[in-house]
Amino acid sequence: MIALNGVFFMKTALLHNKVLNLEQLNRESFQQIYQEGKKGKLLCPDCGGSVRLYLGISKEPHFYHIQHKSKRCKDVEQESETVETESKEFIERNGFQIPVSRAIASAAVKDAESIFKKAQPVKNIPPYTKENAQNHSFPDEYLQALSQSGVFLDERQAAAVSHIEGPLLVLAGAGSGKTRVLTTRTAFMLRERKIDPKSIMLVTFTAKAAAEMKERLLDYPGMDSRKVRQLVSGTFHSLFYRILSFHSAVKWSSGKLLNREWQREQIIKEACKDLKLDEKEFAFDLALQQISYWKNSLIRPEKVHPENDWEEQTAILYKRYEQAKEQKGLFDFDDMLTGCFALFQDNPDILGQYQNRFQYFLIDEFQDINKVQYELMKMLSAQTKNVCAVGDDDQSIYAFRGSDPQYLLDFEKDFPEAKVITLNQNYRSAHEIVSAANQIISLNKQRRAKSMNAQYSSDQQPFLFFPYDEEEEATMILTDIQDKIEKGYEPRDFAVLFRTHAGSRAVFERLANSSLPFKLDQDAESFYDRFIVRSMLSFLKLSINEDDQNAIKDILPSLFVKQTALQDIKAESILKDCSLLECLSHIKTGFAFQESKLKKVIPVTRSLSGLTPVTAIETIEKELGFQDFIKKRGNEGNKMEKGSDDLKDLKVAARNFNSLAEFLEHTEHMKAMNNEIKQLSKSYNNAITLSTIHRAKGLEYNVVYVVGAVEGSLPHDHALEAYRSGDSAPLEEERRLMYVAVTRAKRDLYISVPEKRRGRKAYPSRFLAPITRSTRR
Numbered sequence: 001m002i003a004l005n006g007v008f009f010m011k012t013a014l015l016h017n018k019v020l021n022l023e024q025l026n027r028e029s030f031q032q033i034y035q036e037g038k039k040g041k042l043l044c045p046d047c048g049g050s051v052r053l054y055l056g057i058s059k060e061p062h063f064y065h066i067q068h069k070s071k072r073c074k075d076v077e078q079e080s081e082t083v084e085t086e087s088k089e090f091i092e093r094n095g096f097q098i099p100v101s102r103a104i105a106s107a108a109v110k111d112a113e114s115i116f117k118k119a120q121p122v123k124n125i126p127p128y129t130k131e132n133a134q135n136h137s138f139p140d141e142y143l144q145a146l147s148q149s150g151v152f153l154d155e156r157q158a159a160a161v162s163h164i165e166g167p168l169l170v171l172a173g174a175g176s177g178k179t180r181v182l183t184t185r186t187a188f189m190l191r192e193r194k195i196d197p198k199s200i201m202l203v204t205f206t207a208k209a210a211a212e213m214k215e216r217l218l219d220y221p222g223m224d225s226r227k228v229r230q231l232v233s234g235t236f237h238s239l240f241y242r243i244l245s246f247h248s249a250v251k252w253s254s255g256k257l258l259n260r261e262w263q264r265e266q267i268i269k270e271a272c273k274d275l276k277l278d279e280k281e282f283a284f285d286l287a288l289q290q291i292s293y294w295k296n297s298l299i300r301p302e303k304v305h306p307e308n309d310w311e312e313q314t315a316i317l318y319k320r321y322e323q324a325k326e327q328k329g330l331f332d333f334d335d336m337l338t339g340c341f342a343l344f345q346d347n348p349d350i351l352g353q354y355q356n357r358f359q360y361f362l363i364d365e366f367q368d369i370n371k372v373q374y375e376l377m378k379m380l381s382a383q384t385k386n387v388c389a390v391g392d393d394d395q396s397i398y399a400f401r402g403s404d405p406q407y408l409l410d411f412e413k414d415f416p417e418a419k420v421i422t423l424n425q426n427y428r429s430a431h432e433i434v435s436a437a438n439q440i441i442s443l444n445k446q447r448r449a450k451s452m453n454a455q456y457s458s459d460q461q462p463f464l465f466f467p468y469d470e471e472e473e474a475t476m477i478l479t480d481i482q483d484k485i486e487k488g489y490e491p492r493d494f495a496v497l498f499r500t501h502a503g504s505r506a507v508f509e510r511l512a513n514s515s516l517p518f519k520l521d522q523d524a525e526s527f528y529d530r531f532i533v534r535s536m537l538s539f540l541k542l543s544i545n546e547d548d549q550n551a552i553k554d555i556l557p558s559l560f561v562k563q564t565a566l567q568d569i570k571a572e573s574i575l576k577d578c579s580l581l582e583c584l585s586h587i588k589t590g591f592a593f594q595e596s597k598l599k600k601v602i603p604v605t606r607s608l609s610g611l612t613p614v615t616a617i618e619t620i621e622k623e624l625g626f627q628d629f630i631k632k633r634g635n636e637g638n639k640m641e642k643g644s645d646d647l648k649d650l651k652v653a654a655r656n657f658n659s660l661a662e663f664l665e666h667t668e669h670m671k672a673m674n675n676e677i678k679q680l681s682k683s684y685n686n687a688i689t690l691s692t693i694h695r696a697k698g699l700e701y702n703v704v705y706v707v708g709a710v711e712g713s714l715p716h717d718h719a720l721e722a723y724r725s726g727d728s729a730p731l732e733e734e735r736r737l738m739y740v741a742v743t744r745a746k747r748d749l750y751i752s753v754p755e756k757r758r759g760r761k762a763y764p765s766r767f768l769a770p771i772t773r774s775t776r777r
């Protein structure tokens with residue numbers, strides 16, 4: 001037995017009559033043993049009862065009885081000859097030994113990676129000294145009434161609430177009550193200053209935030225619901241779109257909006273057909289992102305100064321894209337802003353009307369404003385200058401969309417008479433979390449120096465934990481959530497945050513297989529529906545069913561065969577009475593090389609049956625030139641999401657399964673669950689949140705797990721690449737993302753630092769250095 005904190009835990013169990021000893025097992029196999037336990041295959045070597053492997057954060061791995069968790073049986077002592085060495089079962093093929101299944105291995109000798117590292121509290125947290133910011137008595141009656149009804153404000157918050165005339169910049173650190181200030185300020189304007197709600201423009205980052213703010217306003221004392229409804233609130237896009245459609249309803253009717261990415265791609269591809277850009281090599285998605293960036297920066301096509309060949313080509317596309325849209329009478333989201341900007345510029349009388357109408361501007365998340373938004377605000381507020389901008393430069397995370405925190409940093413240049421109020425009390429998080437966050441963000445160079453103070457301290461330090469890989473990471477998080485729910489936590493207390501959607505695959509799977517309620521972003525597609533992943537899985541499907549029509553359709557792109565060939569394949573299959581897979585060998589493409597490859601698809605696909613999913617995937621990669629396909633169609637030119645990464649992630653997922661059928665069944669189940677959970681997410685009000693860090697901005701949770709805090713993930717590879725070429729801005733934005741993630745936690749924060757990522761050794765995120773070093777800087 002292992003002694004942990006004075007309690008004894010079991011270190012041995014039986015699997016298929018063999019003794020497993022945790023002290024001797026390879027780390028890699030823990031996840032597999034965990035799964036065997038879930039299937040009921042692990043037994044206690046002493047009493048024979050069913051046991052499971054505990055793989056969590058708060059305790060070290062150990063076996064426990066399912067029926068009586070606290071029961072402690074005796075471990076068996078293991079003879080050295082009963083210790084297995086790592087072993088795989090092989091079959092012979094073409095003179096090669098190919099592994100078909102992996103036995104759970106144990107090894108007497110352990111390398112450093114194989115040793116389970118206990119979760120560690122973060123270092124360098126200074127002792128807590130409370131700075132009481134509350135209990136001020138305000139001369140203003142309404143503010144006093146508010147504090148009596150439970151809406152407390154500190155002195156700086158109150159100053160921000162009551163400074164109504166003239167420009168005001170509220171620099172609000174994380175958790176410092178930005179939302180509270182904006183809401184209370186609006187209430188104060190309506191109730192105390194009797195300002196006409198129709199003259200107030202309240203800009204929020206999402207439509208949901210505006211709706212929530214209005215709802216909260218209704219709870220304020222003396223609030224008139226009619227007045228609240230009359231407030232003009234929403235996102236920049238929605239507000240300026242309303243203006244455009246008021247002046248030109250037909251031109252801006254919603255049916256003409258290109259609201260899907262593929263619609264924009266279609267327009268641009270059509271407009272540039274004659275340029276003969278190779279669709280397989282030119283990253284149209286990136287080009288559209290760049291075009292959007294130019295538009296939001298108010299750079300017209302003829303004013304672009306390309307910095308390289310790619311930008312030069314993209315500038316041509318930009319011109320064509322704009323022309324094509326105009327000819328067809330269509331518009332995109334960016335046009336809602338640039339269109340309004342043009343409307344005001346070309347029609348000073350219309351601008352004048354709106355300048356008279358809107359007297360007060362409240363803008364939330366000001367750090368994420370872009371050029372066109374900023375110019376629009378400046379135009380509208382030119383007469384009154386009553387702009388209240390609230391933001392935190394440390395939480396600016398949308399540079400890729402043209403946002404620029406510089407507008408916040410330079411606010412006083414454009415509004416020299418501005419009053420600046422810094423909110424530096426963090427009411428959300430415990431001192432230990434605030435202090436860790438302060439240290440992380442202090443290393444950014446492009447920022448206003450500030451440090452947050454917490455309002456309370458907790459006996460719980462933030463923890464780093466060290467899973468073996470993405471799979472074990474997900475298991476450890478699930479176990480920890482279950483442990484905490486047993487202690488009385490609610491599902492709504494938890495959020496699991498990740499850098500990109502792809503990073504959530506394993507956690508999604510673990511939660512989907514549990515009975516815990518959780519919610520997902522509505523646009524989160526299933527990992528197994530991604531283009532490259534679907535293609536690869538289709539080969540595996542065809543090895544089981546050669547007549548799977550969808551699978552044939554999905555492998556065609558990887559073989560560089562047009563979709564129109566599908567009809568011929570189906571007809572052939574009826575005429576010649578052969579399987580759809582066999583018909584591939586009859587396709588005439590006119591290229592000998594391609595035809596011989598198509599002939600090879602049949603034996604290679606058939607050879608997959610009996611292999612493990614990982615070996616099957618590797619076989620397709622090697623034998624059918626799948627990597628060529630990825631190079632051409634895997635968005636390898638894309639900065640954020642590459643097909644080659646998807647393939648690596650797929651292999652990590654596949655490692656959990658020994659047979660193709662089991663793995664494919666799992667992928668189908670997960671696809672179905674993705675849709676189901678998204679539906680359920682709409683109605684859940686007590687569920688665990690699974691979210692990207694971007695989407696979690698502005699939200700708070702009692703317990704936060706930050707997934708994948710390793711180099712390449714957070715900071716993301718694209719930022720590291722930019723940094724190597726001398727541009728540190730993307731890396732600073734990644735550090736802000738870490739800051740946003742960490743500051744979502746109220747009491748418990750767990751940062752995961754897996755040993756492996758995408759099958760390779762991973763290194764702890766550089767952002768963690770200040771809180772993991774032994775000495776303070």
Ligand SMILES: Nc1ncnc2c1ncn2[C@@H]1O[C@H](COP(=O)(O)OP(=O)(O)OP(=O)(O)O)[C@@H](O)[C@H]1O
Nearest residue numbers: 152153154174175176177178179180427428698699
């Ligand atoms: N004066 C106050 N006294 C007590 N609690 C407060 C006070 N101000 C804000 N809070 C609480 O602190 C938490 C954080 O506030 P809020 O969400 O408004 O912060 P924020 O500045 O918008 O945060 P972020 O920018 O990090 O999303 C909320 O739970 C809020 O109710």
